[in-house]
Amino acid sequence: MRKGNSVCKDTFKFEPYLSSYVSFERILREFMEAVGESVIGALLASRDGTIIASSFPIEKNIGGLGRLSALVSTMAEKLCKDLDRGSHEITVIELEGGYLLITPISRRIVLAVSTSENPPLGLIFLEIERIKARMRPV
Amino acid sequence: MSIRVAVRSILEDLMNRLRDEVVGCAVSTMDGFIISSAALPSISSRLSSEKLSELGEIASKIFHEIEEVEGTKTRSIVIRGSNGYILSIAVDDALLLILTSENPNLGLILDEMRAVGGKLKELLGY
Numbered sequence: 001m002r003k004g005n006s007v008c009k010d011t012f013k014f015e016p017y018l019s020s021y022v023s024f025e026r027i028l029r030e031f032m033e034a035v036g037e038s039v040i041g042a043l044l045a046s047r048d049g050t051i052i053a054s055s056f057p058i059e060k061n062i063g064g065l066g067r068l069s070a071l072v073s074t075m076a077e078k079l080c081k082d083l084d085r086g087s088h089e090i091t092v093i094e095l096e097g098g099y100l101l102i103t104p105i106s107r108r109i110v111l112a113v114s115t116s117e118n119p120p121l122g123l124i125f126l127e128i129e130r131i132k133a134r135m136r137p138v
Numbered sequence: 139m140s141i142r143v144a145v146r147s148i149l150e151d152l153m154n155r156l157r158d159e160v161v162g163c164a165v166s167t168m169d170g171f172i173i174s175s176a177a178l179p180s181i182s183s184r185l186s187s188e189k190l191s192e193l194g195e196i197a198s199k200i201f202h203e204i205e206e207v208e209g210t211k212t213r214s215i216v217i218r219g220s221n222g223y224i225l226s227i228a229v230d231d232a233l234l235l236i237l238t239s240e241n242p243n244l245g246l247i248l249d250e251m252r253a254v255g256g257k258l259k260e261l262l263g264y
Contacts, residue, residue, distance in 0.1 A: 064207040075196045076217045086220030094213040
């Protein structure tokens with residue numbers, strides 16, 4: 001019996017995940033194109049901090065940022081709930097050299113965006129809302 | 139006047155100036171311990187010291203984690219919820235924390251927070 005059959009079967013099984021990955025990457029790439037050079041990079045991480053997709057330059061430690069995003073999102077959600085501020089929509093962190101925006105995209109996914117010092121925050125918020133709308137089915 | 143009372147008077151003054159924008163505020167150490175707080179009478183019963191300590195603790199944890207991962211200082215954290223905001227700015231080794239109403243004037247609040255931050259710096263001797 002040919003072994004090739006089982007290989008084909010496995011490839012078929014993973015195809016939906018592969019296509020999701022490709023579309024996550026595409027969503028981030030299109031986001032980066034829309035907001036311009038003020039955004040250094042963006043990433044999608046699962047709630048445990050595992051990276052799903054990233055558009056950061058290769059030298060960036062995205063593992064740490066993924067874990068940080070998941071942690072901040074979880075803690076912000078808890079604060080909003082406990083202090084009667086409703087559901088967590090977005091956290092904007094102003095750093096010395098720019099901003100870090102962290103927002104839940106779905107129950108399982110968090111988006112983190114890192115910017116340079118004077119970014120067009122309004123435009124970035126609009127584009128984040130577009131990503132949320134596109135990823136709602138996920 | 140004790141530091142606690144002096145900080146409380148600064149916070150109450152802030153609340154009076156931002157009457158329609160802010161529902162509660164507090165100052166905590168970077169370890170998350172509350173120094174003093176003030177809140178509108180309508181929410182003060184729900185804003186227990188336990189919840190305020192939790193706010194201070196979580197905000198300081200976020201500040202520390204960011205510094206560790208990003209290797210840079212955090213100036214402010216703005217958490218937007220569907221019913222209002224939670225704002226936090228670092229005042230050297232302390233945190234100024236603010237809970238807002240649903241549609242606040244964020245620019246005005248952040249500006250006032252920075253001004254109050256200057257007063258707190260003098261008072262706490264950082």
